[in-house]
Amino acid sequence: MATWQIAVLLLVIVWALQSVGVWMQMRHYRQALGDIEQRFQTGFVGTGFMRGRFAKGTIALVVVSDQLIVDRIAVMSGRSVFAKFQPLREFDGLTLDELRAKSAAFADGSVGKSAKSLGLAVAKAIEQIDGVRLRKAESMGSRSDQPSTERSSANLSMAVI
Numbered sequence: 029m030a031t032w033q034i035a036v037l038l039l040v041i042v043w044a045l046q047s048v049g050v051w052m053q054m055r056h057y058r059q060a061l062g063d064i065e066q067r068f069q070t071g072f073v074g075t076g077f078m079r080g081r082f083a084k085g086t087i088a089l090v091v092v093s094d095q096l097i098v099d100r101i102a103v104m105s106g107r108s109v110f111a112k113f114q115p116l117r118e119f120d121g122l123t124l125d126e127l128r129a130k131s132a133a134f135a136d137g138s139v140g141k142s143a144k145s146l147g148l149a150v151a152k153a154i155e156q157i158d159g160v161r162l163r164k165a166e167s168m169g170s171r172s173d174q175p176s177t178e179r180s181s182a183n184l185s186m187a188v189i
Contacts, residue, residue, distance in 0.1 A: 049109030060089065060102060060113045070094050072160055076152025078145040088149035089113065092157060096124040103146060128154050 064073055071093040079085045084107045091100040098120055102113040119127060131154065134147025 046109075053109045053111070056112060057087070057104075060104075064089060064091055064100065064102075068093075068099055071099060072157045074153035074156035074160070076149040076154070076156065078148040078152070080145060084145070086145040086149040087113075088146065088153050090127070090150060090153040090157065092124050098122045098124065098127050101127075101150065103149070105146070124154065124157070 061073070061075075068091050071091060074090045074092075075087065076090070077085065077087045084105055086103060086105040089100070089102045090098065092098055101116040101119045103116055104111050104113045119130070122130070127150065131147045131150040134143040135151055
């Protein structure tokens with residue numbers, strides 16, 4: 029077998045392995061979102077991500093209640109497709125504004141590079157939550173003169189990448 033044929037074969041094998049890895053990671057991501065949707069029936073979910081060119085990437089899932097209290101933050105960080113979501117319990121119970129301030133402190137890079145990517149990912153998740161809250165408020169305001177056909181506001185509002 030010629031050298032170029034071996035190179036092409038290796039390239040195809042590596043590409044196939046990468047495809048399987050991406051599939052596994054997306055399956056884990058969907059499972060994590062499904063678990064959040066089942067566990068937290070009300071409130072808002074935001075997803076933020078920060079990609080690093082050569083540094084590890086970070087994905088943050090932020091769950092807040094209707095009262096804007098942080099119920100859960102889960103973070104997936106790493107360079108490989110084997111990274112898993114890990115809960116960050118130290119942020120549970122903070123208000124959304126307190127979390128916003130902490131993520132801004134991390135995002136400025138003074139704490140460290142990994143904290144910077146975490147802060148930026150959480151900040152993007154908070155932006156999504158703010159956007160969903162705004163759209164929900166606007167839709168409720170435009171329907172205030174019409175009778176509501178919704179059962180209740182007890183649905184988890186998802187803001188996903």
